[in-house]
Amino acid sequence: MSEQPGGRGADLTLTCTELVELVTDYLEGSVDDATRVAVEAHLALCPGCAAYIEQMHETLRVVGRVPVESLSDAARDELMNAFRTFHTPAT
């Protein structure tokens, strides 16, 4: 890859504006070490950004619990029948 996502080279200072755009790369573990250190240093000192990232975690916990659609019962029964037909155990 030619471009290191969120890479900042030797510059270890981050503004809040920059930090909020690095949050996903940081949570994905796709920033380089220097950037990760800079993000963590910033979070330790900045209540606004610390709240922001905590809110992001809370948001993701909610997203993980939204109701999901599944197959209809009829479709599911049909599949189980097909499975029985094709894969009847030898015994």
Added chain:
Amino acid sequence: MVPEDRPHVAEPTDAPEPGSRRQKSAAPASCEGTDGEAALVARLRAGHEAAFEEIVDSWSPMLLRLARTFVSTDASAQEIVQETWLAVVKGLDRFEGRSALRTWVFRIVTNLGKTRGVREARAVPWSSLAPADSGPTVDPSRFRGPDDPWAHNWTPAGAPQRWEPTPEDALLAGEIRAEVAKALEALPDQQRVVVSLRDVHGLSADEVCSALDISSTNQRVLLHRGRAHLRLVLEDYYRGREMKAR
């Protein structure tokens, strides 16, 4: 005849790994090690209904989400997933294990979806669209201007405030989940599918890239924008509560 093992048996390999961030509603049969995967395939081939039932129940929601990217109705997506499972049933003996089982199943959805999408004349395949906007994900007016000694840091009014009570509090949880579900459905197509597959269904970044045929950079950008928007929706919800309380 194999007795039905309902309600499904909890195999040790199906338990979410401790410390993993996979969501409880997401597929329990994912992220298995190679051993778990081989055992699953062996059980399926041996005709264990419980094993099939388990993957149908745990993977169908994410397959529906994926299928829906190729077609314009939920009914069509249901049919694609149904056809996919039938293809799995028939093709199981030919599955060579060169990819993970789940990856193989995704590929079937994608192939059937593409064929079907063409038939239904869905104009542009969504993955060929470049991610739309690329501006900041947080309103710039919430940060101090360039002439401020604390340039580009939060203004006092713009800084995020801790959410009290938390979104998991029993008083709010139901309402908040409904708000977020609504906001997720309202996201632009690409963001919605990426956030859903990652954060609702618990797929890995690699699985999403391969299922949707997008680059990892693109995946991250879509995830970033989608997640930032959902956080903002929740923040607005909390601000609304505060206003009412005054």
